Amino acid sequence: MRLVIGTIILVLVLGCQSRGSHKVVVARVGAYVITKDEFDEAYKNSAYGRQHNQFYRSAFLNNMITQKLILLDAQRRGLDRDPQFLKMVENVWQQSLLTFALQEKTKEGGNLDAWVNYLKQNTKVEINQEHLK
Numbered sequence: 787m788r789l790v791i792g793t794i795i796l797v798l799v800l801g802c803q804s805r806g807s808h809k810v811v812v813a814r815v816g817a818y819v820i821t822k823d824e825f826d827e828a829y830k831n832s833a834y835g836r837q838h839n840q841f842y843r844s845a846f847l848n849n850m851i852t853q854k855l856i857l858l859d860a861q862r863r864g865l866d867r868d869p870q871f872l873k874m875v876e877n878v879w880q881q882s883l884l885t886f887a888l889q890e891k892t893k894e895g896g897n898l899d900a901w902v903n904y905l906k907q908n909t910k911v912e913i914n915q916e917h918l919k
Contacts, residue, residue: 813847815854825850 810822829835834842865871891901
């Protein structure tokens with residue numbers, strides 16, 4: 787399970803790094819890079835997004851830098867390898883994947899109940915009744 791979670795985190799980190807590797811860098815915080823595209827997208831989707839002035843943009847960038855500093859400290863302290871954290875990552879990953887799968891199935895226009903029934907009929911499920919008591 788740790789290998790799966792570690793792989794997911796690695797893919798996410800590498801995806802973020804490769805996405806910004808050929809782009810304009812707004813800030814570097816330790817090993818983290820904040821690209822202009824990343825900054826602009828985050829700013830646009832934030833509460834600051836409607837404010838188009840240097841003061842708000844600087845304040846928002848300052849918040850992003852603070853977040854990266856906290857992430858670096860958490861990693862230095864090994865919190866990214868803590869079993870409780872890894873369980874949280876797994877839970878978020880599962881919920882996100884479930885949501886995404888349901889959204890995709892809904893876009894396809896399929897009947898969700900029929901789809902779930904199909905999955906139940908075509909997947910081996912074992913239940914240990916002893917542990918339900």
